[in-house]
Structures are given as C-alpha cells and as structure tokens.
Amino acid sequence: MSQLHPGTAAERSRLTVLSGPSGVGKSTVVARLRATHPEIWQSVSLTTRRPRPGEVAGLHYLFCDDDAFDEAVAAGELLEWAEFAGHRYGTPRAPVLERLGRGDPVLLEIELEGARQVRRAMPDALLVFLAPPSWEVLARRLTGRGTEDEVVIARRLARARIELAAAPEFDVTLENDDVHDVCERLVALIRSDEDSAPPPPDL
Ligand code: ADP
Numbered sequence: 352m353s354q355l356h357p358g359t360a361a362e363r364s365r366l367t368v369l370s371g372p373s374g375v376g377k378s379t380v381v382a383r384l385r386a387t388h389p390e391i392w393q394s395v396s397l398t399t400r401r402p403r404p405g406e407v408a409g410l411h412y413l414f415c416d417d418d419a420f421d422e423a424v425a426a427g428e429l430l431e432w433a434e435f436a437g438h439r440y441g442t443p444r445a446p447v448l449e450r451l452g453r454g455d456p457v458l459l460e461i462e463l464e465g466a467r468q469v470r471r472a473m474p475d476a477l478l479v480f481l482a483p484p485s486w487e488v489l490a491r492r493l494t495g496r497g498t499e500d501e502v503v504i505a506r507r508l509a510r511a512r513i514e515l516a517a518a519p520e521f522d523v524t525l526e527n528d529d530v531h532d533v534c535e536r537l538v539a540l541i542r543s544d545e546d547s548a549p550p551p552p553d554l
C-alpha cells in the first residue's frame with residue numbers, strides 16, 4: 352500500500368522520476384547531477400536497507416529500522432513506497448511537496464512500483480527510464496560494484512528483467528552509455544519540462 356496525493360498543476364509539472372534496473376547507474380547519475388546541478392532538488396528516501404560503505408545518512412538515504420518505516424507509512428508521511436530485494440524504500444512526502452510548491456525542479460530516483468504510483472497520482476510527472484547498453488553490461492556493472500553478495504545480485508538481476516520489460520511505460524528512455532552524456536540529456540529533459548510549466552503559485 353502507499354499513499355500519494357496529487358498536487359497542483361504547477362507542482363506536478365516540475366516532478367521528474369528516474370527509474371531503471373539495479374546496477375544500471377542511477378546513483379552514479381544522480382550523484383553527478385547533485386554536484387553539477389544543485390538547483391535540481393533530489394529527494395532523500397527512507398529505507399530499511401543498511402548503508403553501503405561510503406553512503407552518508409541524510410545525503411544518500413535516511414536509514415531506519417522496520418518499526419520506524421511502519422510508523423512513517425501509518426502516519427501517511429510517504430508519498431510512495433515499495434519493497435525492493437528484501438528492503439523497503441519510500442519518498443518522504445513533506446519535503447517534496449514543499450519544493451514543488453516553491454516551483455523548484457524535483458527529482459525522485461525510485462524503482463518501478465514507486466514510479467507507477469507516481470504515474471497514477473501525478474500523470475503530468477516526467478518518467479525517465481535509465482537503460483543499460485546491454486544485459487551483459489548491466490550484469491557486469493551490478494557485480495563489479497562489489498557491494499552485494501551473490502544471492503542479492505541474483506535477486507536484483509531477476510528483478511532487473513521485470514524492470515527492463517516495463518521501459519515502454521516511461522515517457523523517455525535514456526541509455527546509460529556515458530554518465531556525462533546521460534546527465535546532460537536528463538538536465539535538458541528537466542529544463543524542457545520547466546519551460547512548459549506554469550509559474551509557481553504565490554505563497
Ligand atoms: P544503480 O544506482 O542503478 O543501482 P550504480 O550507480 O550503483 O547503479 O552503478 C552500478 C555500477 O556501474 C557502479 O560501479 C558504477 O560506477 C558503474 N557505472 C554507472 N554508470 C556507468 C557508465 N555509464 N559506464 C560505466 N560504468 C558505470
């Protein structure tokens with residue numbers, strides 16, 4: 352279950368969702384965007400997964416236990432949430448709506464079920480699918496990252512097949528051949544969306 356309330360037209364039109372199979376390079380792309388385009392605000396998700404080496408609480412994720420995640424769901428604090436490879440992930444609602452209300456461009460990096468929830472509740476959101484150059488490259492990237500054991504990698508690859516099949520549901524597919532190029536193409540998409548957006552509401 353999840354909860355998601357549509358916002359105003361101005362709010363919806365500045366929301367971009369980036370999705371794609373595990374290992375395709377989403378975190379790499381959003382990390383580069385964070386450094387090069389800080390004006391694009393990135394939501395920080397709540398997750399029950401343990402931090403990977405180098406991940407910073409509050410920057411990459413808000414790490415929590417199952418009870419705290421349950422409480423956030425019960426309190427209606429999550430815009431969307433889903434289970435992925437044995438852990439739960441969700442987008443805190445309040446900061447996203449606050450940024451959209453100010454007219455800022457907002458980026459969510461979330462998996463397929465979350466993207467579908469956003470699609471249903473906010474049909475004007477721009478849904479971008481990040482695709483690997485090939486299945487072999489995806490498997491190599493996921494394995495080469497070295498952050499998961501074999502069982503977890505197998506679980507994520509099985510899920511990746513499902514995610515790849517859903518690419519046609521998205522507005523745009525970007526192939527992650529080169530991180531720099533992908534970032535520029537993504538920024539261009541976000542900007543073209545902004546150009547057609549109505550002005551932010553007077554608050
Ligand atoms: P995701 O967040 O989608 O699970 P990551 O960003 O963690 O994926 O990337 C998985 C691995 O692939 C990382 O080791 C990353 O450095 C590498 N990677 C990401 N994008 C590219 C690219 N365009 N070319 C080569 N390697 C890449």
Ligand code: 5GP
Pocket residue numbers: 370371372373377396397400431432433435440441442443460461462463464465466
């Ligand atoms: P990872 O464990 O590799 O960081 O993330 C696993 C998957 O969860 C990725 O596909 C990532 O995009 C997704 N994810 C991260 N945060 C959220 C979120 O808030 N909601 C949803 N639905 N998925 C998320």
